[in-house]
Amino acid sequence: MTEQAPPRPSRRRLANLAPAGPVRATAAVCEAASCLSGRSGEVHTGLVDALETAGVTDVAVKRVGCLGLCAAGPLVSVPETGQLHRNVSPEDLSGLVESLKAADPAAPAVAPDPFFARQVRVVTENLGRVDPESIDDYVAAGGYRALATALQEMSSAEVLAEVTASGLRGRGGAGYPTGLKWQTVAKAGAPERYVVCNADEGDPGAFMDRSVLESDPHRVLEGMALAGYAVGASHGVVYCRAEYPLALSRLKTAIRQAERAGWLGGSIAEEDFSFTVDVRVGAGAFVCGEETALISSLEGGRGTPVPRPPYPATSGLWGAPTLINNVETLAAVPAIVGRGGAWYAGIGTATSKGTKVFALAGRVRNTGLIEVPMGITLREVVFDIGGGIVDDRPFKAVQTGGPSGGCIPSDYLDMPLDYESLAGVGSIMGSGGMIVMDDTSCMVDVARYFMDFCRDESCGKCIPCRVGTTQAWMLLGAITGGTATMADLDQLERLSSMMAATSLCGLGQTAPNPVFSTLRYFRDEYAAHIVDRTCPAGACQELIS
Amino acid sequence: MQVAFEAPAGRDVRRSSGRPAHPSPPSDDRRWRAVDSRIRRLGGKPDGLIEVLHAVQEAFGYIDVDALAYVGQSLRVPPSKVYGVATFYSYFTLKPAGEHTCVVCTGTACYINGAAGILAAIDAALGVKPGETTGDGRMSVLTARCVGACSLAPVVVVDGEASGRVTPAGAVARLGDLPATEASAP
Secondary structure, three states, X not given: OOEOOOOOOOOOOOOOEOOOOOOOEEEEEEOOHHHHHOOHHHHHHHHHHHHHHOOOOOEEEEEEOOOOOHHHOOOEEEOOOOEEEOOOXXXXXXXXXXXXHHOOOOOOXXXXXXXXXXXOXXXXXXXXXXXXXXXXXXXXXXXXHHHHXXXXXXXXXXXXXXXXXXXXXXXXXXXXXXXXXXXXXXXXXXXXXXXXXXXXOOOOOOOHHHHHHHHOHHHHHHHHHHHHHHHOOOEEEEEEOOOOHHHHHHHHHHHHHHHHHOOOEOOHHHOOOOEEEEEEEOOOOHHHHOHHHHHHHHOOOOOOOOOOOOOOOOOOHHHOOEEEEEHHHHHHHHHHHHHOHHHHHOOEOOOOEOEEEEEEEEOEOOOEEEEEEOOOEHHHHHHHHOOOEHHHOOEEEEEEOHHHOEEEEHHHOOOEOOHHHHHHOOOOOOOOEEEEEEOOOXXXXXXXXXXXXXXXXXXXXXXXXXXXXXXXXXXXXXXXXXXXXXXXXXXXXXXXXXXXXXXXXXXHHHOOHHHHHHHHHHHHHHHHHHHHOOXXXXXXXXXXX | OOOOOOOOOOOOXXXXXXXXXXXXOOXXXXXXXXXXXXXXXXXXXXXXXXXXXXXXXXXXXXXXXXXXXXXHHHHOXXXXXXXXXXXHOOOOOOOOOOOEEEEEEOOHHHHHOOHHHHHHHHHHHHOOOOOEEOOOOOEEXXXXXXXXXXXXXXXXXXXXXXXXXXXXXXXXXXXXXXOOOOOOOO
8 A cells, every 4th residue: 555644844934932021921832743734833923923913022922842632723822821722723813812911820720621630741741831943942941951960970870770760661562671671781792782762653543752752852862862871872863754754853953953052972961971863764664663673674674573582682783782762761761860760660550650641542532642640540541531432422442552452342441551451451551542432433343454454564574474464354354344154253263363373573463462352342243243244333334234 | 964873894795895986867857966965975875775765755756766776776785675675665655646645544543533434435536546646647545554643533634734524525525626736847
């Protein structure tokens, strides 16, 4: 299938409006991808013009990153009063201008929407607050302080110890203890080591890494430099997907700014530590999220995985020890080093520490980007933060973990969100995509959708995945098409177990997970398609007559 | 700019035997300058293959056979590998797009909110399936795995401009409203 992402964003820089005198209120305009596609750039320029025309001289207009509540974009927040203006139309800014004229910082702050009240922001603490294209703004918000402190007052072993103590686990999906991974790289005897930031966010329905890179790119760079210091690497590279042009452009701007300001390059913070960061652009291959495939792609080849061990931590890029962490993992590091591993470990559950960023989407009212403490229940996420199901339809399932994950039915709404609980019900934490489904979604069709994805994205190197995903997809198509027998269902289960047991890499090993989990909780839907030739959700066109 | 993670010296044995003169671009089109500058910046080394293919696609909109051959010669990568890499990654396209492009997002959120219905409506109206261009070269229809605007699902991106919460009829109407533009200047 041919794929193309939207072209690059306009090069035109939107000037922030910064009054010379005291600022009474700030209009923070969300200029991350979702609000920008709702023309928030025009809101920004229009607002600057309108305030100037109205002679308002004590209101600032500022570009900020993702404000989170993407469903109601374009968004404009006023931090001084706690107000959040939703669905702001660039055609009619008069209401917003009047509200800004009347904004009174001394008045009691507006109570935050439940969407925000239940969140705990660590990785996303700067989102919607700092200008993603200004290093000064990042530094003013406390940025690069953890790096300076680490370089000037801590040994690399002490930095590593804080990360280990934090209990942070890889946020890319697998949940491997970050401190342990760092130790392996640090201990590997080699003259050169690398830090790779995995920003090849390929899960359909996930946009956490994109939002963080678009909204707070310096934080990721600071996390990478801290990782470099801890493991003894002096070069880093961000592997970011080409489908995220805005994230790429803001990341490159941030690298230039950080080099100029001395936060990247040689002798950082006047200490004997140098660290450079390059960007490599992916080209649309889901399998490149797998570590060894990512390395093959960084070396200029097809993104095909190789068996592990050796793990990249001992033999990665060009055979050198390579630390690969995803965007969210690295973005958590400045807070951990700055405030201490024990502080971070105080959030969350016994085995899943800290917070997790989720991209909440699907048939839920408040779609958007959220960050919650580990251990929060699905019900709180879907109904309190998410505001419940669109049109008050019945909740059916939550899909987590994308094509490697599973569908969690309503019986488990009160289950805590942590690595072990999610695995226990046949899903995974994954990178943070969370798709809410109502009774209009057919679970067999959802399984077929994900198998189609894996079939298309299989690199073709190993037979269990290359052939298995295609055969499973055809069997699922026969079921949704009303031509399958119960023998086909047996065949599907056998094939799925074979794929899980024998595939070379995580893509093939986890490709059957959506099948397993929908069979576990929605077997009657499979039976209805096969025996009764009906689709209970009314989604499978071939069965509607 | 420094290539920070280049292959250690000695890994690529061909490099020690001296480089032949840099090949000439397939044509005197000025857009090759941008490609050549990217090749130079990457040190002309084989591991820059994906970056250089990006440069070609940025400059020309697609990568044709002549371009593949030129990139291979410039980086000293055999044609089998150049073609293998260019076709492995779905972002690279080896054929030119139509005057307008319509990208229908088929990410999970868009899928459960009706992306399939949008594709069916476009096919019914224009007779093109994903990956195809209309006979008159006016419209290319593509799908994206996820454009990351899941909150606005279903999303359609027409000529780079994203619209959210699109209905099948709305998508078809939007395509019908597009002006007849002239082919882009070379």
